[in-house]
Amino acid sequence: MLKIGQTYSQYSSFQERMWHRLADLSKAYFDNDSPYTKLIDLGCGNGARTLSCFEHFPSLHSITAIDSNPDMIREAREKNSHPDISYHHFDINCLEQFESEQFVSGQFDVLTSNWVLHWIKDKNTLFENIDQFSRSGSVMLLSSCERIPSILGDMDQVIRDYLKLDHPKPDHLKPGHLKPSRELPLYYLNAQEWCSMAESYGWSKCEVVTDIEHRCVKSDGSYIKEWYAASAGKAFYDVPFEQFDVSFIKELTQYIHARYADVKGQNWVFTEESALMVFKKQ
Numbered sequence: 001m002l003k004i005g006q007t008y009s010q011y012s013s014f015q016e017r018m019w020h021r022l023a024d025l026s027k028a029y030f031d032n033d034s035p036y037t038k039l040i041d042l043g044c045g046n047g048a049r050t051l052s053c054f055e056h057f058p059s060l061h062s063i064t065a066i067d068s069n070p071d072m073i074r075e076a077r078e079k080n081s082h083p084d085i086s087y088h089h090f091d092i093n094c095l096e097q098f099e100s101e102q103f104v105s106g107q108f109d110v111l112t113s114n115w116v117l118h119w120i121k122d123k124n125t126l127f128e129n130i131d132q133f134s135r136s137g138s139v140m141l142l143s144s145c146e147r148i149p150s151i152l153g154d155m156d157q158v159i160r161d162y163l164k165l166d167h168p169k170p171d172h173l174k175p176g177h178l179k180p181s182r183e184l185p186l187y188y189l190n191a192q193e194w195c196s197m198a199e200s201y202g203w204s205k206c207e208v209v210t211d212i213e214h215r216c217v218k219s220d221g222s223y224i225k226e227w228y229a230a231s232a233g234k235a236f237y238d239v240p241f242e243q244f245d246v247s248f249i250k251e252l253t254q255y256i257h258a259r260y261a262d263v264k265g266q267n268w269v270f271t272e273e274s275a276l277m278v279f280k281k282q
């Protein structure tokens with residue numbers, strides 16, 4: 001039976017595209033002579049993007065990577081290991097308790113987090129903790145979704161009914177920028193809100209790109225696998241994907257197609273809105 005980490009390795013081409021665009025966006029800040037040698041990757045997943053940092057940013061000497069899903073960390077250690085990367089099973093929400101060899105010996109020059117931070121509710125604490133890990137001149141590379149597509153909420157309802165699970169109740173809107181999605185406990189900011197928040201914690205905006213990608217839900221159910229593998233599976237349901245009958249996946253796909261057909265005249269297309277951002281600490 002495939003674990004989430006293994007499924008994620010097969011179904012993360014979207015996150016891969018996001019990451020390579022983000023890395024390209026930050027190229028100007030890195031060359032062989034750049035002073036950036038230590039990187040921390042927050043929410044490293046299967047480690048594929050983490051490992052590629054050595055290619056993108058040749059000045060790096062060491063990488064520390066954390067993820068709250070033990071299956072992802074297992075996959076990262078098995079498939080994307082490197083003598084200068086240490087993978088840790090750790091939750092970003094407890095960042096203030098994180099210690100590693102690299103952390104003890106100095107702060108991080110580069111912080112990356114690709115397609116993760118919409119999972120983190122308390123962004124103020126996140127930024128306060130990030131302060132501990134960064135120094136003046138550090139760079140931070142973030143990608144996050146700007147809006148949770150409503151298709152995910154619809155799928156979640158059907159999956160929960162099938163698994164006979166309770167439906168999540170997102171918290172009420174809190175003061176500040178945080179917007180939980182209508183149905184899911186995912187918390188997103190738009191690029192402008194990210195920038196003002198980062199600025200209030202002493203990070204200057206260097207590069208910001210927003211994007212809307214049109215995505216398809218193919219009849220083979222691969223999108224559902226992708227959404228499930230991208231972390232929702234473990235976080236929301238805690239059951240392996242294989243527990244779903246093929247007939248249920250077919251039914252879910254048909255439901256999605258019926259609901260999302262003919263958006264902009266193209267069958268089964270919805271949009272994914274993303275923000276890619278590079279900041280520098282003052």
Ligand SMILES: C[S@@+](CC[C@H](N)C(=O)[O-])C[C@H]1O[C@@H](n2cnc3c(N)ncnc32)[C@H](O)[C@@H]1O
Binds near residue numbers: 012044072116
């Ligand atoms: C869509 S994946 C992105 C993984 C990786 N950054 C990439 O580009 O492929 C989101 C990851 O965030 C991790 N994650 C979600 N909430 C987290 C938390 N509170 N602490 C650490 N990792 C978290 C998930 O386990 C998952 O591996």
